[in-house]
Amino acid sequence: MARALINVPPKAKKGEIITIKTLISHEMETGYRHDNVGKAIPRNIITEFVCTYNGLEVFRAELFPAIAANPFFTFNTVATASGTIEFKWTGDNEFSQTESVNITVE
Amino acid sequence: MTPSERCILVVGALACAIASTLLIVRAAEIPLNERKSGYEFMGRDSRAMQDDDTANPGTFSVLDGEALWKRKVGTAGKSCADCHGEASESMKGVAARYPAFNAARGRPVNLDQQINICRAERQQATPLPLEGKDLLALNAYVARQSRGMPINVTIDERTRPFFEAGRATFYRRQGQLNFACAQCHDDNWKEKLAGSPITQAHPTGYPLYRLEWQSVGSLQRRLRNCISGMRVDNYPPGAPELVDLELFLMWRARGMPIETPAVRP
Numbered sequence: 419m420a421r422a423l424i425n426v427p428p429k430a431k432k433g434e435i436i437t438i439k440t441l442i443s444h445e446m447e448t449g450y451r452h453d454n455v456g457k458a459i460p461r462n463i464i465t466e467f468v469c470t471y472n473g474l475e476v477f478r479a480e481l482f483p484a485i486a487a488n489p490f491f492t493f494n495t496v497a498t499a500s501g502t503i504e505f506k507w508t509g510d511n512e513f514s515q516t517e518s519v520n521i522t523v524e
Numbered sequence: 525m526t527p528s529e530r531c532i533l534v535v536g537a538l539a540c541a542i543a544s545t546l547l548i549v550r551a552a553e554i555p556l557n558e559r560k561s562g563y564e565f566m567g568r569d570s571r572a573m574q575d576d577d578t579a580n581p582g583t584f585s586v587l588d589g590e591a592l593w594k595r596k597v598g599t600a601g602k603s604c605a606d607c608h609g610e611a612s613e614s615m616k617g618v619a620a621r622y623p624a625f626n627a628a629r630g631r632p633v634n635l636d637q638q639i640n641i642c643r644a645e646r647q648q649a650t651p652l653p654l655e656g657k658d659l660l661a662l663n664a665y666v667a668r669q670s671r672g673m674p675i676n677v678t679i680d681e682r683t684r685p686f687f688e689a690g691r692a693t694f695y696r697r698q699g700q701l702n703f704a705c706a707q708c709h710d711d712n713w714k715e716k717l718a719g720s721p722i723t724q725a726h727p728t729g730y731p732l733y734r735l736e737w738q739s740v741g742s743l744q745r746r747l748r749n750c751i752s753g754m755r756v757d758n759y760p761p762g763a764p765e766l767v768d769l770e771l772f773l774m775w776r777a778r779g780m781p782i783e784t785p786a787v788r789p
Contacts, residue, residue: 425578487738488581
């Protein structure tokens with residue numbers, strides 16, 4: 419399993435705009451490179467990232483071979499209610515990883 | 525030859541003489557209070573990446589290193605922690621002192637080499653490959669414990685010959701371009717090379733995450749990059765010449781805080 423780092427404020431006021439940052443460890447092999455004996459290195463990238471907040475999708479991104487290793491996303495959402503923010507990365511070779519954090523909204 | 529042609533020749537010869545005199549004049553070392561870490565040459569976004577551990581991909585290497593620190597390996601069945609305990613205590617300031625003199629080898633060794641010496645002698649395990657993920661991770665984890673601490677290598681009668689060899693490498697013109705490290709990093713650090721700032725080459729944050737590499741890498745990897753750019757017949761990874769150069773560079777950056785894991789473009 420890849421390592422992922424999530425930065426979400428643990429507490430927020432209702433209606434406040436919060437910043438979410440995610441970083442995941444992934445090589446993002448483009449599929450355009452060759453090894454030292456000329457053999458093509460197959461593509462191995464994350465293709466999709468989705469963030470849901472209490473089940474509601476708040477952010478989605480499609481990823482392509484030009485995106486660097488260890489993709490980093492930062493985005494904003496409005497703190498609506500206490501609950502769970504879930505992150506899901508999917509990609510080549512059946513890559514799939516889910517992480518979640520809790521947030522308290524007062 | 526007409527008098528005017530002769531005049532042009534004389535002027536040309538004089539200009540050449542002056543230019544060559546200027547070329548051999550070496551600028552002084554950078555004054556201590558004018559030294560800057562590579563961090564200060566970076567843009568806002570790269571700095572933000574380094575400043576926030578959750579945005580810094582070097583953190584992955586540190587976390588991997590933490591896991592390896594606790595893992596029992598080798599026929600001795602020992603982990604690093606079995607001898608050294610909590611790295612946050614025992615490894616504090618250690619990376620700031622490396623390369624350090626190793627009495628058994630009679631020369632300074634860098635942190636990568638020290639980790640492999642520990643593996644071979646105390647854990648009775650196979651040495652980790654240089655520039656491999658595991659060695660970089662252990663090094664990053666150990667060096668992370670010195671973050672913020674001043675670089676403080678020991679130059680004494682035992683290390684001085686190696687230190688002087690490193691200094692000589694830094695100031696020696698070499699390779700097809702007939703370049704010395706100092707020509708960029710002492711004399712022209714206020715300038716740019718192909719649009720990028722030339723830095724002062726202070727190794728404050730190794731192992732570091734380099735965006736160009738899209739991975740963590742060692743100081744030796746960086747040195748070998750520069751050296752091949754100078755079109756010098758390169759030193760192999762782990763070469764004593766590179767360790768001597770590391771020792772000189774760490775002395776040159778003495779007192780500057782460790783930033784590991786740093787981020788660089």
